[in-house]
Amino acid sequence: MTDIATYNFAYLDEQTKRMIRRAILKGIAIPGYQVPFASREMPMPYGWGTGGVQVTASIIGPDDVLKVIDQGADDTTNAVSIRAFFKKVARVEVTTETAKATIIQTRHRIPEHPLNAGQVLVFQVPIPEPLRFLEPRETETRKMHALEEYGLMHVKLYEDIAKHGRIATTYAYPVKVEGRYVMDPSPTPKFDNPKMHRSPALQLFGAGREKRIYAVPPFTDVVSLDFEDHPFEVQAFDQPCALCGAENVYLDEVILDDRGGHMFVCSDTDHCEKRRADSTSPSWGGRAEGAGGGIGQSSLSTPTPALRADPPHKGEGKEAK
Amino acid sequence: MTDEPLLRVSALSKFYGSRVGCENVTFDLWPGEVLAVVGESGSGKTTLLNCLSTRLLPSSGTASYRMRDGQWRELYRMSEAERRFLMRTDWGFVHQNPADGLRMTVSAGANVGERLMAVGDRHYGRIRATAVDWLSRVEIDEDRIDDEPRAFSGGMRQRLQIARNLVTGPRLVFMDEPTGGLDVSVQARLLDLLRGLVTDLGLAAIVVTHDLAVARLLSQRMMVMKDGRVVESGLTDRVLDDPRAPYTQLLVSSILQV
Amino acid sequence: MMATPLVVSDVAKSFTMHLRDGVRLPVVAGVSFAIRAGECAVLGGPSGAGKSSILKMLYGNYAVDEGQIIVQHGGGLIDLATASPRTVLSVRRHTIGYVSQFLRTVPRVSALDVVAEPLVERGKDREAARKKARALLAQLNLPEKLWALPPATFSGGEQQRVNIARGFITEHPILLLDEPTASLDARNRDVVVELISAKKAAGVALLGIFHDLDVRDAVADRVIDVTAFAAGKIAA
Numbered sequence: 001m002t003d004i005a006t007y008n009f010a011y012l013d014e015q016t017k018r019m020i021r022r023a024i025l026k027g028i029a030i031p032g033y034q035v036p037f038a039s040r041e042m043p044m045p046y047g048w049g050t051g052g053v054q055v056t057a058s059i060i061g062p063d064d065v066l067k068v069i070d071q072g073a074d075d076t077t078n079a080v081s082i083r084a085f086f087k088k089v090a091r092v093e094v095t096t097e098t099a100k101a102t103i104i105q106t107r108h109r110i111p112e113h114p115l116n117a118g119q120v121l122v123f124q125v126p127i128p129e130p131l132r133f134l135e136p137r138e139t140e141t142r143k144m145h146a147l148e149e150y151g152l153m154h155v156k157l158y159e160d161i162a163k164h165g166r167i168a169t170t171y172a173y174p175v176k177v178e179g180r181y182v183m184d185p186s187p188t189p190k191f192d193n194p195k196m197h198r199s200p201a202l203q204l205f206g207a208g209r210e211k212r213i214y215a216v217p218p219f220t221d222v223v224s225l226d227f228e229d230h231p232f233e234v235q236a237f238d239q240p241c242a243l244c245g246a247e248n249v250y251l252d253e254v255i256l257d258d259r260g261g262h263m264f265v266c267s268d269t270d271h272c273e274k275r276r277a278d279s280t281s282p283s284w285g286g287r288a289e290g291a292g293g294g295i296g297q298s299s300l301s302t303p304t305p306a307l308r309a310d311p312p313h314k315g316e317g318k319e320a321k
Numbered sequence: 322m323t324d325e326p327l328l329r330v331s332a333l334s335k336f337y338g339s340r341v342g343c344e345n346v347t348f349d350l351w352p353g354e355v356l357a358v359v360g361e362s363g364s365g366k367t368t369l370l371n372c373l374s375t376r377l378l379p380s381s382g383t384a385s386y387r388m389r390d391g392q393w394r395e396l397y398r399m400s401e402a403e404r405r406f407l408m409r410t411d412w413g414f415v416h417q418n419p420a421d422g423l424r425m426t427v428s429a430g431a432n433v434g435e436r437l438m439a440v441g442d443r444h445y446g447r448i449r450a451t452a453v454d455w456l457s458r459v460e461i462d463e464d465r466i467d468d469e470p471r472a473f474s475g476g477m478r479q480r481l482q483i484a485r486n487l488v489t490g491p492r493l494v495f496m497d498e499p500t501g502g503l504d505v506s507v508q509a510r511l512l513d514l515l516r517g518l519v520t521d522l523g524l525a526a527i528v529v530t531h532d533l534a535v536a537r538l539l540s541q542r543m544m545v546m547k548d549g550r551v552v553e554s555g556l557t558d559r560v561l562d563d564p565r566a567p568y569t570q571l572l573v574s575s576i577l578q579v
Numbered sequence: 580m581m582a583t584p585l586v587v588s589d590v591a592k593s594f595t596m597h598l599r600d601g602v603r604l605p606v607v608a609g610v611s612f613a614i615r616a617g618e619c620a621v622l623g624g625p626s627g628a629g630k631s632s633i634l635k636m637l638y639g640n641y642a643v644d645e646g647q648i649i650v651q652h653g654g655g656l657i658d659l660a661t662a663s664p665r666t667v668l669s670v671r672r673h674t675i676g677y678v679s680q681f682l683r684t685v686p687r688v689s690a691l692d693v694v695a696e697p698l699v700e701r702g703k704d705r706e707a708a709r710k711k712a713r714a715l716l717a718q719l720n721l722p723e724k725l726w727a728l729p730p731a732t733f734s735g736g737e738q739q740r741v742n743i744a745r746g747f748i749t750e751h752p753i754l755l756l757d758e759p760t761a762s763l764d765a766r767n768r769d770v771v772v773e774l775i776s777a778k779k780a781a782g783v784a785l786l787g788i789f790h791d792l793d794v795r796d797a798v799a800d801r802v803i804d805v806t807a808f809a810a811g812k813i814a815a
Contacts, residue, residue, distance in 0.1 A: 134424065134426075147401070149405065151436070151439025151440070155431045155434070155435050155438060158434055158445065162431065230445050351665060541664070556667055559639060563635075563642050565642060571598060
């Protein structure tokens with residue numbers, strides 16, 4: 001109570017929130033277009049989601065229910081911290097359940113559970129400019145967007161095929177929004193690209209360091225770029241989740257020991273836990289490969305994926321319950 | 322040759338403040354014709370080239386271009402989108418330094434294919450086949466197609482730049498000292514290649530060079546510039562063999578005889 | 580066919596040497612003659628009388644100070660002295676051919692293609708052009724093993740034969756010859772005489788400079804004395 005009195009609701013001052021809302025509205029009006037905004041210093045370092053946090057802070061209301069995921073997981077440091085932040089500065093209800101949330105702030109995943117109209121997905125974006133890797137000049141990339149000169153985007157895909165025999169880009173896979181702007185969907189796996197297409201939820205993208213906001217309004221066409229003879233396709237996994245048995249979901253590889261033991265499990269922890277809690281779904285626990293000694297304990301909570309930047313801290317990550 | 326020119330330039334001037342870049346330049350260029358613009362550094366030839374290629378806007382004067390549909394368009398009244406489209410389809414620009422005209426961090430094949438992708442070709446196999454064809458036309462081995470131009474010699478880079486420009490079948494190519502900075506033997510090979518391509522494709526070209534030998538080998542017509550003005554123009558061999566302006570006589574007499 | 584495809588009237592030429600304080604060097608003045616189809620006229624006179632300059636003016640290579648050079652071209656008459664560069668190029672392409680003393684070689688192009696090139700440039704099929712080039716090179720006794728090599732390293736006589744073949748391969752109605760036999764042996768001089776005779780028989784108007792008196796006597800229908808056009812005394 002006492003500490004909250006020193007902050008405005010949701011941390012940002014009202015003028016800033018208005019400024020960001022204007023940028024969001026402009027972004028919604030021009031789907032896929034990168035709107036510059038006056039990004040603020042946030043009480044966290046760049047790269048930890050300052051863009052997403054500012055977007056969330058500008059749209060969140062006292063009645064909202066917030067879910068935060070980091071690479072699909074609700075229980076990593078980043079997700080836990082941001083959830084705790086808004087719980088503190090906006091006193092909103094937080095959840096790990098996709099279906100219950102009204103705002104889902106995400107780093108690098110879209111939940112497996114289908115999103116509904118009325119939900120808002122807020123992406124944290126490190127580098128919003130899809131043309132940046134090939135064209136370093138901002139003046140030039142802006143002109144290319146303005147004039148719809150997107151040949152360069154295919155140069156990148158061409159290079160992939162030339163080097164690897166296929167389009168090897170697996171995340172931050174460029175898309176064309178509503179037939180006009182080419183957009184970087186943030187470093188989500190391309191597995192999630194089809195979920196963006198005509199999604200009933202509003203999708204907002206915030207890049208704090210790069211000071212850009214862009215948006216995909218509900219039911220907007222989002223088409224992944226490709227070649228006629230090398231069409232876009234998502235990653236396929238040749239086995240289901242080792243914990244819940246789910247197929248056609250995005251899996252993380254989890255290293256179990258230092259002897260090569262590993263397993264593939266759902267990246268979306270909420271989805272995985274829901275399936276395991278649901279008595280009607282078959283249990284697939286214990287499908288780990290190699291010398292998986294510690295499978296037993298992992299039936300309770302999802303193990304730490306090897307690729308996650310921030311390991312979960314014991315005792316955190318279940319505030320909503 | 323058709324009866325209509327491809328490019329009509331009238332009283333073109335470019336001033337940098339009170340300094341003259343180029344002044345009152347007028348000429349027509351016909352399809353299939355190569356015009357050399359010669360002069361020493363600071364004579365305004367590069368300014369003229371940049372104005373003509375719409376990389377610079379002139380202070381006054383006009384330049385009209387006959388589009389593929391036969392319509393005449395005033396270059397400086399076109400929208401930027403139209404000019405850029407022209408630049409990557411119907412025109413080419415060969416820079417003196419290949420690094421200015423190539424993407425040094427993408428493969429040779431992608432450098433050649435970029436213009437095709439820019440005009441909407443979305444078939445990888447076709448783009449690659451075209452790139453292979455063009456690499457062979459500029460005498461680059463097919464097995465270098467996936468190498469970056471960083472790994473190429475100066476002469477190869479320049480040939481790659483030429484292929485990158487010609488892949489969309491442009492009708493007009495601007496060249497800024499295309500053989501500058503290359504060894505003499507490499508120059509000769511490049512000139513020979515350029516000469517062949519220009520003849521085979523019926524290209525019109527405007528070549529800026531300070532090298533009169535390059536001008537003689539590549540061009541039919543020539544303009545000599547000094548202090549931003551055209552001091553003499555005409556058939557290339559006429560200007561070189563019977564120079565009339567004092568400055569042209571000086572230039573011609575300064576050629577080293579081998 | 581036009582009986583007189585080339586008429587030269589009162590042509591004058593001088594050089595102004597700006598690097599030498601603008602000194603004016605008169606070359607020729609009052610040059611007047613006409614060449615009929617099927618004849619070979621020869622410019623006569625000592626070295627420095629302006630024979631080469633006249634030939635170069637007729638080819639548009641030198642500018643003309645005064646007078647007219649009327650050429651039957653493309654079904655009409657044009658004045659080469661005042662023609663635009665584009666017209667001069669068209670005249671060279673279709674009407675006036677020129678065999679110079681020296682071959683201007685292009686690196687890496689074979690002798691055969693150097694000879695065939697004028698036909699290819701005029702839209703002839705490359706193989707057909709090469710066939711005609713082979714015939715001419717054979718007639719001029721150029722060893723076949725040289726045909727595929729660039730002529731830059733050939734001897735003077737070999738280069739000149741390539742040059743002659745290149746000059747004679749086209750079917751220009753007017754042909755200018757600038758000492759085409761200068762470094763040839765007797766056998767090949769005879770071949771050139773045959774080539775010229777064939778051109779004459781085909782109705783080509785030829786104008787040439789020949790220092791070799793035997794060749795001159797063999798081909799010339801008449802000699803135009805260039806000393807009559809001397810301008811040296813007028814000014815200096």
